[in-house]
Amino acid sequence: MTQTQTTALSAAHLAQRRQRRAARISMVLRYIILFSVGLLMLYPLIWLVGASFKTNSEIFANPGFIPKDPTAEGYIKGWETSTAYTFGRFFWNSFLIILPKTIGTAISCTMVAYGFARFEFPFKKLLFGSVIAILLLPNVVTRIPQYLLFRDLGWLDSFLPLWVPSALAGDAFFVFMLVQFLRAIPGDMEEAARVDGANSWQTLIFIVVPMLGPALISVCLFQFMWTMNDFLGPLIYISSVDKYPVSLALKLSIDTTEAFEWNRILAMSVLTILPALIVFFFSQKYFIEGISTGGVKG
Amino acid sequence: MAHLSLNNLEKTYGGGFKAVHGINLEVKDGEFMVLVGPSGCAKSTTLRMIAGLEDVTGGEIRIGDRIVNALQPGKRDIAMVFQNYALYPHMKVRSNLSFGLRLQRKSKAEIAKATADVARILEIEPLLDRLPKQLSGGQAQRVALGRALIKKPEVFLFDEPLSNLDAKLRASMRVRITDLHKRLKAEGMSSTVVYVTHDQTEAMTMGDRICVMQSGHIMQVATPKELYNKPANLFVATFIGSPEMNIIEGAVQGNEFHTKGQSIALDAALLARLGARPRQAALGIRPQHLRLVPEGTGLKATIRSVEFMGHEVYVHALLDGTQITVVVSAAEFEALGEGASVVHLRPDAEWVHIFDRESGQNVSLLAQG
Known part of the structure; x- marks a missing residue:
């Protein structure tokens, strides 16, 4: 047993x-x-970072990403550029486009989305339908008419064509995203605010915007990253080198040197992706909250 | 100090659906008026029209001497407590309370004093620096109440404020709200209240008067006692009271009420009160007002089931095909004997109501009134 x-x-x-x-x-x-x-x-990303510390000859000789003889030459020379301006100037140009564009987008898209989500007005369905239609429209289609329009306004070779349309709620995607987010928020708080004596603007600013926080952070982040990466826009509208944003400036270093200084290009590429990475990691929590809660909870 | 009056108030929605059918209601200054009815009876729509959150399609709303139809909610001098509290989630309790006053650009000292006063009355002083998400349901409801109170409005509107609370908390909040109403009244402050609920216990215990609604019509406006004892129609008779009033179909012939197979003599006083005799009638009697009598002296009913409630017993029985309920004392039920299958019942003469089956009106009240 x-x-x-x-x-x-x-x-x-x-x-x-x-x-x-x-x-x-x-x-x-x-x-x-x-x-x-x-x-x-x-x-590829790790290699990019590693290669930016290699010498020009090592880049093609050594396939690994750890440099044998690390050097910051790529960064120093790359920063100086082959033009009269340093890379700092191009970062500043990018900043001058991104700042008004992101702030303008957040403000204008919130107002438009609030209107669509909370008010009844004539032709609302038709107008919202056109927002969705614009969403589906390829960007390329509007390039030529837009170019002609901005030329007539005398805005060529300035930053205006790059941020003004977005600052006037021109990006249907963000309007749509905020409308969806707003629809998921119950209207009771806004009604309570109206009973408390708030008008529509006060309700928007004091009640709706704070509740929209995560969604607005997502909007700003998307706009920041897309603008940072935008190459075609500046290529079309900006012709003076002193107004180049970083995306164009990177191309500049490829064009103007006879033999490509790859380590400089790679070093500047690393610097170019840094702001986006830093901003993303700092606001990751809100960003994910913003894009994931859109249609689900209030 | 203001009274509220609704005159021929109507609400028709875009699709042509008429939710409120020209209702008239007077709420006196300082009165606690409860709007009660089943879901979809338009009680909340009516309240939202008073608040200004819903457009009025016909008739007028007066608060005091002002017609407020076209005024924004903030200009109507009302305050509202919502079912799900509707506290501003990003503001601390203190800011939630003072939001309305800050919009009115009151001085900081004034706001601080008003906030402190309200917090003291509602015992929410320790919660002032918390966010709404850190509050329990009862605490959140008290803050919502405070947000209404701080404005010192002419009319308070409550939209099912207790329905999200558990039974125990609901009972204590009920008392708190009625006490608060009495206190405001005693202090001579404006305390006109319109309170929407679907819970008849709330309606009966809280209201000075109750307005019973059904499908956008007012069925009766009366004090809780009157509503219970003298229901104006079949709807009110069956809606108010638990267990609900027994309705026995039949006809009044001579001095008797005839059910399908039996008859019972009607009281002379009741017959005198009766105006025109309806062709199709229904006899209404509350379960508490049916007496057990010896065989041969009352209406016979077959027992279907029995519920013991402790000191009393609910006997569910079938009287000529109609399901009825009788409330008897435990002792009386004992006296029936083990395994009794039949009861003989006699309604208390003074509590018998006769309804016209076609119009639903209580015809035993009409001649009286």
């Missing part, structure tokens, strides 16, 4: 150990696969 019990116990014990070992092996395998796929995805 005791003998049988002991055998049964040890069998159960063995089975448990086997299960534990199988679970551990499966976990290790899982992490190896995840890690290697992750590395594969990130490798």
Whole structure:
């Protein structure tokens, strides 16, 4: 009897150990696969950072990402550029476009979205339908008419064509995103504010905007990143080198040198993606909250 | 100090659906008026029209001497407590309370004093620096109440304010709100209240008067006692009271009420009160007003089921095909004997109501009134 019990116990014990070992092996395998796929995805970025510290000759000789003889020359020379301006100037230009564009987008899109989400007015359905239609319209289609319009306004070779349309709620995507977010917020708080004596503007500013916070952060982040990365817009409208934003300036270093100084280009590319990365990591929490809560909760 | 009056108030929605059918209601200065009715009876729509959150399509709303139809909610001198509190989630309790006053550009000292006063009355002083998400349901409701109180409005509007609370908290908040109303009244402050609920216990315990609504019509406006004892129509008779009033179909013939198979003599006083005799009638009697009598002296009913409630017993029985309920004392039920399957019932003469089946009106009240 005791003998049988002991055998049964040890069998159960063995089975448990086997299960534990199988679970551990499966976990290790899982992490190896995840890690290697992750590395594969990130490798170009890691290589970019590593290569920016290599000498020009090493870049093509050594496929690994750790530089043999690290040097900051790419950064120093790259920052100086081959023009009369340093890269700082181009960052400043980008900033001058991004700042009014992002603030303008946040303000104008909030107002338009509030109107669509909370008020009844004639032709509302038709107008909202046209917002959705614009959303589906490829950007390229409007390039030529827009160019002609801005030329007639005398805005060529200025930052205005790059931010004014967005600051007037020209980006249907953001309007749509905020409308969806607003629809998920119950209207009771706004009604309470109206009973408290707030007019529509006061309700918007004191009640709606604070509740829209996460969505607005997402809007600003998207606009920031898209503007930072925008190449075609500045290429079309900006012709003077002193007004180039960083996206154009990167191309500049490719054009003007006879033999490409790849380490400079890579170094400046690293600097160019840094602001977007930093901003994203700092506001990641709100960003995810903003894009994920849109249609779900109030 | 203001009274509120609704004159031929109508609400028709865009699709042509008429929600409120020209209702008339007078709420006296300082009165606690409860609007009660089943869901979809337009009680909340009516309240929202008074608040100015819903457009009025016909008739007028007067607060004091002013017609407020076209005024913005903020200009009507009203305050409203919402069902789900509707506290501003990003503001602390203190700011939630004072938001209205800040919009009115009151001085800082004035706002601080008003906030402190309200917080003291509602015992929410320790909560002033908390955010709404850090409050329990009862606390949030008190803050919502405070937000209404601080404005010192002419009329308070409550939209089912207790329906999100658990039963115990609801009972204590009920008392708190009625006490507050009495206190405001005693201090000579404006305390006219319109309170919407679907809960008849709230309606009966809180209201000075109750307005029972159905499908956008007012069925009766009366004190809780009158509503219970003298329902104007079948709807009110069955809506108010728990367990609900028994309605037995039949006809008045001579001095008797005939059900499908039985008859019972009607009281002379009741017959005198009766105006025109309806062709199709219904006899209404509350379960508490049916007496057990010996065989042969009352209406016979077959027992279907029995609910023991402790000191009393609910006997559910079938009287000529109609489901009725009788409330008897435990002792009386004992006296029936084990396994009794039949009861003999006689309604208390003074509590019998006769309704016209076609119009639904209580015809035993008409001649009286």
